[in-house]
Amino acid sequence: MNFNDLLKNDFIILDGATGTMLQKSGLKLGEIPETLNITRPEVVKNIHKAYIAEGTQVITTNTFGANRYKMKDSGYSVAELVSSAVKNARDAAGEKALVALEIGPIGQLLEPSGSLSFEQAYDYFKEEILAGKDADAIFFETFTDLLELKAGVLAAKENSTLPIAASMTFESNGRTFAGVSVASAALTLEGLGVSALGVNCSLGPDELSPIVREFTRWTSLPIFVKPNAGLPDPNSNTYNVLPGDFAESMSKIIDFGTVKLVGGCCGTTPDYIRELKKVVDTKKYRKAPLSRDTAICSATTAVELSEPRVIGERINPTGKKLFKEALINNDIDYILSQAISQVNAGADVLDVNVGLPQIDEKEMMTRVIKALQSVVDVPLQIDSTKPDVLEAALRIYNGKPIVNSVNGEEKSLSAVLPLVKKYGASVIGLTLDEDGIPKTAEGRFKIAEKIVSRAKEYGLSPKDVYIDCLTLTVSAEQEGCAETLKALERVTNELGCKTCLGVSNISFGLPRRELINHIFLTMALHSGLTLPIINPNDDDMMGAVRAYKVLANIDKNSSKFIEQYNDACENKPKVISSRLTLGDSIIGGLKTEAASLTEKALETTDAMELVNSTLIPSLDKVGTDFEKGKIFLPQLIQSANTAQACFEVIKRHLSKSDSEPVSKGKIILATVKGDIHDIGKNIVKVLLDNYGYTVIDLGKDVEPQLVADTAVEQNIRLVGLSALMTTTLGSMEDTIALIRKTPGLENCKVMVGGAVLTADYAEKIGADYYCRDAKESVDTAKKVFN
Amino acid sequence: MIELKSISRGETVRYLGGAGVKMNSSMESLLDSCESELLRAAVPKYLYKKISVAQDGIFEGEDVRRHLSGCEYAYAVCVTLGAAVDRLIRSSQVSDIAKAVVIDAMASAAVENAAAQVDGLIADENAGKFLTWRFSPGYGDYPLSVQDRLLSILDAPRKIGLCVNSNFLLTPTKSVTAVLGVSQNPIPKGRRGCAVCNLAKDCKFRKAGTRCEF
Structure with a gap:
């Protein structure tokens, strides 16, 4: 037995x-x-x-x-x-x-x-x-x-x-x-x-x-x-x-x-x-009937595809300059903030694509997925064309993800489907193959059928295959839209599969794209679309999904719709007091106001002039108030964040005019190996960012070697290390020692900080500067880069 | 049972390093919103167990022995606010770090509050006797390395999901471990304060002419 x-x-x-x-x-x-x-x-x-x-x-x-x-x-x-x-x-x-x-x-x-x-x-x-x-x-x-x-x-x-x-x-x-x-x-x-x-x-x-x-x-x-x-x-x-x-x-x-x-x-x-x-001994086994629909999940949240669910498309560098920059600079926080804003806007799932030729996609994908799963609860869709990237991500993903994607090509089917099976995921099946995208609904349906039957051979349930019938640009092929919708209906009805669709491709080359996008979305939902891949921060698109759920009798008693929009008319834009200056808004931590005042100021003032004559002096005033014990740390941070909003406006302004980005110098920050308390380091990061320094944030629990390697690679003059516990001060000492003996880092300075650190101890372990608080790290940066 | 109803503003401000700073309305409302988020996320859990003062592997160093001298027996104690609080602090660091700083400080005040409630439960069980205050690994020469064994005799990883990492940091981070002693006789005062604090030399409260509440 x-x-x-x-x-x-x-x-x-x-x-x-x-x-x-x-x-x-x-x-x-x-x-x-x-x-x-x-x-x-x-x-x-x-x-x-x-x-x-x-x-x-x-x-x-x-x-x-x-x-x-x-x-x-x-x-x-x-x-x-x-x-x-x-x-x-x-x-x-x-x-x-x-x-x-x-x-x-x-x-x-x-x-x-x-x-x-x-x-x-x-x-x-x-x-x-x-x-x-x-x-x-x-x-x-x-x-x-x-x-x-x-x-x-x-x-x-x-x-x-x-x-x-x-x-x-x-x-x-x-x-x-x-x-x-x-x-x-x-x-x-x-x-x-x-x-x-x-x-x-x-x-x-x-x-x-x-x-x-x-x-x-x-x-x-x-x-x-x-x-x-x-x-x-x-x-x-x-x-x-x-x-x-x-x-x-x-x-x-x-x-x-x-x-x-x-x-x-x-x-x-x-x-x-x-x-x-x-x-x-008195019982007979019986299986309870399974009433649920196909579903995916994170560790905390399952999303059942019994009704349309929105996949957020924003974590993707294609056509996004700031996102590309963030990937190149390892700015994970930027990516996380994109995730949080999509979730707050109502995304049920987030697509994650970090493919960029100049970066190690596998390493970046696993890092981003770990980071995303540490702050958002929605399930993720792992989006890559490379099977080794997919596998690395599938291994460490916590829950049941969607793989984006497999297609009808033999090479793709035999590389991707075994991974989907082994790691228990769902998969998007694109209805294209060696010969490209079939023009007709019939052609796409055939490919969908093939993908589903191959998935079965690998032991997957057809329920876990979500078919993408592909959106073509209507301005180029006007008859294509009807074929997409027809294919979508057939896949839904004849194969019983769920479907997904990237929606916004439909409107390339047309004016009023949002109008076309949102009508097409409504048509596709009516044809059975389960997973629209859209920008959830676009109110009209999310509105179309919510309204559809009311009209299709999914949102019972319109309760979610009402909850979402009942207060909408009360949220009138705030009128900014005409007497509020940009400086005051920074000191008061009024983010929205400060951003619009910056926009306004840029119409008449040069960007660098604005930074040096208003932004930095206001931040300095807040810094001094903090040092004197007049304000709390969170207030200092709120002002710094407000300044950040102003810098964002300036950055966008500069990227329009194609000038070089303003940076006063690059600084590495890391919480040392073994230490997992990184809030102090993150505060320092916000302040340095807002004083115009470019921060390369290596995160927490960082290997000494990674600090040294990055410093050499990026020609760094200042490294900031943080440690919270006495037990991890040893790692700080090791990191400094490694920097000291690494060729090429002779001019690299090290500043250190953290709750248990003292000036004496900082000196003893060979640091150049001891920073008692976040404000002092800015003072140190000024010293090093002036 | 212990329950967190509200969190001391004074303690929170102390952990924020802002003792003596004047409160204003925007800071008040920030504290209010952080408090409600924190109370939603926090699931305080605790364990305690009566142990012998001669229990192997728990009482290392002079300071804890001195702390428990004259005690009949002791308690091993641990308290955690749970993993959701760490997650809240992590996600607010991305969306609004000012809030994260407040929640971080407030959670430290909250776990102290929860631990104080556990002290109360132990005091109730030992009515008529005298309790020392909680002495945690990391105080004086009491090494962090005992965390591991302390949690293990409490079966804390399994029972309340409280663990240490290889550097003896508690995870979830908003947690406390401690021992406290029970004596037939009143405990002499003066075992607590700056004299036994590791940070006394460089303490910013002392430099500012005040004291923390330790």
Whole structure:
């Protein structure tokens, strides 16, 4: 019997808690439970046997924390602990039960919350999986971070052929500590190809019940349920649900359908499993009907394509000068601000394209995706023509993304579809092939059919293929619009696929483009379009989608429409007091006013003159007020941000007149290796930006080598390093030492700052300047560049 | 149960480094909007456990031993505002860094507030006895490296999602770990203050002639 055979049974009875049983057997506080596999194997075997005696069919090894990080002080290697645990389980099980290799979370948070990288996490899991190769299955249990679990599942898939079950731990609000929703867990894990998925720990069966029900809505895979024996009493550490009541509650959960693997977590003992088995023996397995539509997700948010959803198109350098500059200068914050403004405007998904010939697209794509996922909740669409870029992004993406795109060419199909399958994504299928874009709807439909049938061959569901019937420019081929719409209807009705369309291509070369765009969008929605790819910051386009949802009876009672627009007429533009000067507006932190006053001033004043006679003196005044303790730090920053809005206006003005951008000098900023507190560094960045310096922000947790390399590459004269904790001051010292011995950086100065740093210490580690606060970093920059 | 209802403005201003600066209405409204966002994001969670003052691997250094001298037993304590607060601080750094600075400071005040509530729960359980104040890794010579073991005996990574990274920084960042002692006898005063603070030498409060509330 193997695990897959067992899955064909109605139900699989799992075991109960190991930790609770070990404590009863005399595990001391602070003692590492996994070491008992070696020091007291009989204790571990007896626990397994006790469960098997009550009906457990799959026992889990005593390896919950057996990873290199948690076991560092155990005195044993992971290989020793895991292989002895598997052997103990095997000895206890004999022919009576199967053995699952138990893998718990590493115990350190992954980026961006912590500093463990995806690749490091993968390596930790790989080590456990290789050591546990003699088990019958791999159980990942009690995860709270979906990306960490994904690292584990990929490590299992790539280093073992054993079936995988994966479970997460949810709070009563239906989310894990990291904010992962049930829908996101189900969509992502099902995509990654696990054999069973579900929940364990944290709550008793009654509290877990709504969470399990939610799982049945999102997956048709066998569901795994291991509740605690109720809630613990903090003092006695006993649990409040008795075995009989536990089994009765589980009976109700099993009746939801799709639940197949049942057992217990903290506080449960063989008594609970005995009662549970009695209940299970009276039941017949049935699958709950799956009512959801195809969906994609981030870790926190699932987007079901049961109605039109907007894909924001703005993260793309094509035709955007500022965006290109941002990519070349590694200005991730610019990209993030584009993302946030699209989400605030109502985008449901964001397309992410960072392809530019002069940059390393793979490196940039993974960086941008990580950064985006650390600040926005919407799912992403990974947009690249290069399979290696797609794969790198798919690996580290947290959730189930859309891949943009595959097309009808054999080369594309065979390169992209296996990736989509392996990483459990959805994919956009472009209806073009070796011969270009077919002129007729029939031709495009044929290609759509081919893409869908090839997707099936690779094991993908046609529901996860979203067909793009391609928008042609109506001014060039006027009959093309009808063909696009016809193809769209046929794909929707005959293939049952969802569709997407880049909308604004339609109007190239015509006046009043917005008019054509928004009427075409409305026509396409009426023909069945699910995923318009548009600029969500364009009110008319978003308005068309919202209005369509009212007219198509999707937005029930027009409630979302009303919520969106009811107050619209009240938001009249503010009248700027004629007495307000640009200087005052900067000092007062009035962003909108300052920007329009800058526009106005540029009509009569030279840009550099405006910078030097108004912007900088106003900022200096605010800086002095801050130094004297007259204003708060946030007020200083608000003024700096206001000045930034003015600089943006000036930059746009200059890029129109094609003058060189104003920069007073380039400065590298970095929070040193190991340190994840970067707010101080970011404040410094805002101030330096606004004083006209170009900041190359290397982010947080930065390798010394990257600082030195970038400094050489960009011919940098000033580097700013920040560290918040005493433990990371060593990294600061290392970074400075590396700069000092790197050829070409003889004239490079280093300024340092951070909460625990002192002037004395700064000098001791070889910094040129110590900056007590953000304002002093500006003073330092002035010294260095004057 | 602990609950965050409001967050001390005084504490927030202190963490902003702005003690003594005059408040104006725009700053007030910034604080108001930050407070409501923070209270929406924060999900305070805590754990505590009675431990022996001789517990292995927890009490390193002179200062913590002195702090607990004469205590019958101790408590290991941890509190976190949760991952959503870190996320809020990250995203507001992109959209409005002035707000991020306020929320960051306010979250520090909030986690202190939450920890003080946990102190209260422990005090209730030990009525009639005397508690020392919370002593956290990083105070005096009490090394940050014990964070790991402190969290591990509390089972904090699994129970409330609180971990440390390899530099012993707590993640989520708006979190506190500490030990406190319980004694049959009143605790002598004077174990707290500038004398035991690492930053006393370069303290900007002291330079300005004031003190923080430590």
